[in-house]
Amino acid sequence: MTMPKNVLIADDHAIFREGLKQVIATTVDMTVTDEAANGQEVLSKVREKEYDMLILDISMPGRSGIDVLTEIRSIKPKLPVLVLSMHPEEQYALRAYKAGACGYLTKGGPLQELIEALHKVALGKKYVSPTLAETLVSDLNNPSQEELYKCLSNREFQVLCMIASGKPVSVIAGELSLSVKTISTYRTFILRKLNMRNNAELTRYAIENKLV
Known part of the structure; x- marks a missing residue:
């Protein structure tokens, strides 16, 4: 047995x-x-x-x-x-x-x-x-359709999804046990990598790509 x-x-x-x-x-x-x-x-x-x-x-x-x-x-x-x-x-x-x-x-x-x-x-x-x-x-049949968000690190991707869900930086920091400054830094990296300017653009992008 x-x-x-x-x-x-x-x-x-x-x-x-x-x-x-x-x-x-x-x-x-x-x-x-x-x-x-x-x-x-x-x-x-x-x-x-x-x-x-x-x-x-x-x-x-x-x-x-x-x-x-x-x-x-x-x-x-x-x-x-x-x-x-x-x-x-x-x-x-x-x-x-x-x-x-x-x-x-x-x-x-x-x-x-x-x-x-x-x-x-x-x-x-x-x-x-x-x-x-x-x-x-x-994805194999469409190899050229590489989404930009795939270039984000795992933590950056997590922060992106939380921002797009409408959570303020302070709330995200609390939930991830990180400082507000650290989350703001991640946000800066995300905006730069995705070539975007603000949270509204991030949110629209996340919705269009079914990330939230």
Whole structure:
């Protein structure tokens, strides 16, 4: 008889973690043995303990999930990671896969898709949703359509999406545990790279490219 897979859930919402634990307990041969509420806590637990899988959110206090994922790859390169995020696939999925994720799902997706992804990632395989697969094929057929936002760093991209969502610099700074000056610097870099002048242009660009 095989032992259940030990899973670490990293998400800053306790209610969501509890719901996910119940889903896992009743649908797959896995056991949630640990939880983390922010990026630093995830890294500490991954360093100290052994897990068969990590379910990781992208938007957590402090360091972004993409940054955390990149560091996890250097700590435990063989740890399967399934990213489960509120952000649409077109926003973060490709960045997550490049950083080392084995799968990417949005939190509002069908339960059956989550179960399928859990099974596949637990086996050490990649899970790509039908929607993302279609997008990837489309990009291959249109290689010249390289969106400008792809030149942004992961943190710059995160700040862009938050600005376009209407959040003031002070709020963004608080949510990311960074200074207002640092967020303003990121904003300056974003404007320069995208050749734009203000938040209104950034917001319009984000909407046109379905980033918000």
